[in-house]
Each structure stands twice: as structure tokens, then as C-alpha cells.
Amino acid sequence: HGSPAWATERDPLQVINFPVVQLHMSLMAMRASQKDFENAMNQVKLLKKDPGNEVKLKLYALYKQATEGPCNTPKPGVFDLISKAKWDTWSALGSLPKETARQNYVDLVSSLSSSSKSSGQVEPGADRKPPGYETLVVTSEDGITKIMLNRPTKKNAMNRQMYHEIMLALEAASKDDSRITVITGNGDYYSSGNDLTNFTDMASGKVEELAKNSAILLRNFVGCFIDFPKPLVAVVNGPAVGISVTTLGLFDAVYSTDRATFHTPFSHLGQSPEGCSSYTFPRIMSPSKATEMLIFGKKLTAREACAQGLVTEVFPDSTFQKEVWTRLKAYAKLPPNAMRISKEVIRNKEKEKLHAINAEECSVLQERWLSDECMNAVMNFLSRKAKL
Numbered sequence: 001h002g003s004p005a006w007a008t009e010r011d012p013l014q015v016i017n018f019p020v021v022q023l024h025m026s027l028m029a030m031r032a033s034q035k036d037f038e039n040a041m042n043q044v045k046l047l048k049k050d051p052g053n054e055v056k057l058k059l060y061a062l063y064k065q066a067t068e069g070p071c072n073t074p075k076p077g078v079f080d081l082i083s084k085a086k087w088d089t090w091s092a093l094g095s096l097p098k099e100t101a102r103q104n105y106v107d108l109v110s111s112l113s114s115s116s117k118s119s120g121q122v123e124p125g126a127d128r129k130p131p132g133y134e135t136l137v138v139t140s141e142d143g144i145t146k147i148m149l150n151r152p153t154k155k156n157a158m159n160r161q162m163y164h165e166i167m168l169a170l171e172a173a174s175k176d177d178s179r180i181t182v183i184t185g186n187g188d189y190y191s192s193g194n195d196l197t198n199f200t201d202m203a204s205g206k207v208e209e210l211a212k213n214s215a216i217l218l219r220n221f222v223g224c225f226i227d228f229p230k231p232l233v234a235v236v237n238g239p240a241v242g243i244s245v246t247t248l249g250l251f252d253a254v255y256s257t258d259r260a261t262f263h264t265p266f267s268h269l270g271q272s273p274e275g276c277s278s279y280t281f282p283r284i285m286s287p288s289k290a291t292e293m294l295i296f297g298k299k300l301t302a303r304e305a306c307a308q309g310l311v312t313e314v315f316p317d318s319t320f321q322k323e324v325w326t327r328l329k330a331y332a333k334l335p336p337n338a339m340r341i342s343k344e345v346i347r348n349k350e351k352e353k354l355h356a357i358n359a360e361e362c363s364v365l366q367e368r369w370l371s372d373e374c375m376n377a378v379m380n381f382l383s384r385k386a387k388l
């Protein structure tokens with residue numbers, strides 16, 4: 001975990017990369033003195049749990065408003081995401097008086113300190129808890145390990161952290177005593193695919209090195225799906241885009257709500273297929289149907305994706321969760337060794353081939369990421385000129 005620059009500047013925010021804690025704004029009527037304000041600044045440095053970026057931005061904005069007044073500095077450029085987020089939050093405070101900002105800052109820190117103290121108490125058995133994830137919620141019950149993508153406000157876009165955490169969660173699930181592993185999304189999307197802000201690092205130079213490292217990350221990520229030993233099921237709770245669609249070809253079953261759509265707009269983004277889809281999709285759905293999706297970016301409805309064989313079964317959205325989980329719980333009662341060995345028999349013949357395809361796709365993409373076509377498409381999205 002690398003701390004972003006804004007967390008290490010001389011702001012009153014010094015810590016990062018712990019799970020988000022719940023924010024409870026205190027409505028204290030008392031006015032905060034300068035001394036209270038200074039105490040609060042010191043308290044922030046002592047917080048045991050990171051309050052999460054949203055709260056830290058709020059703290060930053062209140063601090064600036066309390067000490068400098070309304071924001072009147074120039075708006076940072078589109079690629080300077082962190083400065084822009086700070087600027088946006090400070091600007092949003094408008095003409096809030098300095099005293100009120102100071103009071104709000106003190107109240108906010110006080111609520112964080114009490115929440116940090118109460119969550120610091122050790123629960124019985126806490127030492128047996130699985131490691132925390134920032135971008136996922138991972139649970140295991142009834143023989144099923146559920147890996148839920150958990151960035152709903154970003155439509156579960158996959159940032160670097162999420163790629164790493166999915167790999168870790170799959171590794172853990174392959175070894176735990178569950179029989180089936182499920183990937184699903186929190187909120188209205190399954191996933192909007194690669195987080196396009198992953199590209200903003202390219203603005204900081206060393207682009208070839210970054211593209212090379214990203215290709216390694218992608219290859220390892222897809223490799224985890226190719227090698228996963230237990231039945232792997234996608235519970236597609238909403239629209240799916242990009243890499244969240246292509247990897248479906250490596251799952252053992254894909255259950256979808258009728259609200260979902262399946263979209264791989266690689267040409268629109270100046271990119272090319274990954275997740276072994278250049279191999280799996282033509283086999284699953286026919287070469288020409290795969291062309292429509294992977295080259296022309298045709299978006300499929302869930303029913304169309306089912307007719308093409310990418311989706312195993314579609315359920316009405318109103319009964320989706322209930323029906324799918326009832327079915328999965330029944331499947332999870334089947335003998336685990338038989339399921340694992342059957343998967344081996346079905347998949348092992350293809351494994352070597354899939355790893356070779358994966359390597360080739362990643363090396364093509366490494367070049368694509370450096371192309372004008374790709375950079376223009378990403379910039380259009382980030383500057384709010386384009387959406388899918």
C-alpha cells in the first residue's frame with residue numbers, strides 16, 4: 001500500500017489504508033476554541049484506524065476552510081486526481097465561516113476518536129478473523145465462499161487494490177473448507193471493469209514500465225481464474241463490463257439477473273480482448289458472435305448472453321438472489337472431492353493452452369495501453385466527455 005501524496009503532506013491527515021469506519025457527525029452546540037482545534041489536529045495523528053479517504057477529504061477541506069477561508073486556488077488538472085478531489089471537497093464548502101469550519105472539524109475528529117476507541121476493543125475469537133479487504137467483502141457459510149466486489153459507488157470498477165485482493169481471496173478460497181466459490185457484486189452493478197483511473201499513473205512518466213507491470217498484474221490475475229481448483233460460479237447481479245465479462249469464460253457456471261448486460265467495448269477504448277476471451281468466446285458462442293462482442297463492442301442482454309452460452313441461466317431480478325442462493329446451497333452439499341476432480345477432468349486439458357493465450361493477450365495489451373487510441377479514449381472518460 002503506498003500512501004497518496006495528500007496523506008503525507010503537512011495536512012492534519014497522516015494515516016491511510018485501513019478499513020473505513022462509520023462516520024457519526026456530532027451536533028455539539030458549543031463553539032470550538034483555537035485550543036480545541038489544535039487538540040483535534042493532534043488527535044487525528046493518534047487515530048488507530050484509518051477513517052477512509054472520504055472522511056479524510058472532509059477533514060482536509062474543513063481544515064483549509066478553518067485556516068484559510070473559502071477555496072480560491074486554481075482547479076487542478078484532470079490527471080491530478082488527488083489534488084482535484086481535495087480541491088472539489090474544499091470548494092464544496094463555499095463560504096462556510098471559518099469558525100463553523102473549525103467547529104465542524106473538532107466535532108468530526110471527536111466522533112472519529114470515539115468510534116476508533118470502541119472498535120479497538122478485542123472481540124472474543126477476533127484472532128481467527130480473516131484478513132480485512134478494502135475492496136471486497138468475503139464471507140464463507142453453507143459450504144460457499146462468497147467474494148463480493150465492494151466499490152458500489154464506482155460500479156465495482158476494478159482498481160489495482162481490487163485486482164490484488166481478488167487474487168488473495170481466490171487463493172484463500174482454494175484452500176478453505178468451502179466447496180464452491182462465488183464472485184458477485186455489491187450494489188446495482190456486477191462490475192464496470194477496469195477502473196480507468198488506473199491509467200492516471202501514466203501521467204507521471206515511466207509509461208513503458210507501468211504498462212509492463214500492468215501486463216504482469218493482468219496475467220497473474222487471469223492466471224488465478226485459469227488455475228482455480230473448485231467450482232467457480234459468477235452471480236451476476238447487474239451490468240458487467242470489460243474484464244468482468246471476459247473472465248466469465250473461465251467460470252464453471254454463470255447465473256445472471258435479467259437486469260444485467262454484458263459489454264466488452266475494447267475497440268471503443270483502443271484496447272484488445274483479455275481474460276482468455278479471444279479463445280473462450282469464439283468457442284462458447286461461435287467466432288462471428290464473439291466478433292460482434294469483442295471487436296464491435298455489441299452489448300448483450302442477459303437473455304442474449306444466455307442464448308450464446310456465456311450465461312448459464314437467467315433469473316427475474318425480483319427473485320434472483322433467493323433462487324440462486326437456494327440452488328447454490330443445494331449444490332454445495334455435493335461431495336467436494338468429486339466436484340473438484342470432475343472440474344479437473346473437464347478443464348485440465350485446456351489449462352496450458354489458456355495460460356499461453358493469457359500471456360499473448362497481455363503482451364498485445366501492453367502495447368495497446370501506450371497507443372493514442374487508448375489514451376484518448378481513457379482521457380475522454382476521465383474528462384467526462386464519454387461514457388459507454
Ligand SMILES: CCCCCCCCCCC/C=C/C(=O)SCCNC(=O)CCNC(=O)[C@H](O)C(C)(C)COP(=O)(O)OP(=O)(O)OC[C@H]1O[C@@H](n2cnc3c(N)ncnc32)[C@H](O)[C@@H]1OP(=O)(O)O
Pocket residue numbers: 153154155157158192193194195196197198199202210211214215217218241242243244265266269271274369381386387388
Ligand atoms: C497502463 C495502465 C493499465 C491499467 C491497469 C491494468 C490492469 C488490467 C486491465 C485489464 C483490461 C481491462 C479492460 C476493461 O475492463 S475495459 C472496460 C473499462 N470500463 C469502462 O470503460 C466503463 C467506464 N464507465 C462508464 O462508462 C460508466 O461509468 C458506466 C456505464 C459503467 C455507468 O454509468 P452511470 O451513469 O450509471 O454511472 P457513473 O458513470 O456516474 O458511475 C458512478 C461512478 O463510478 C465511476 N466509474 C464507473 N465505472 C468506472 C470505471 N470503469 N473506471 C473508473 N471509474 C468508474 C464513475 O466515474 C462515477 O464516479 P464519480 O461518482 O466519482 O463521478
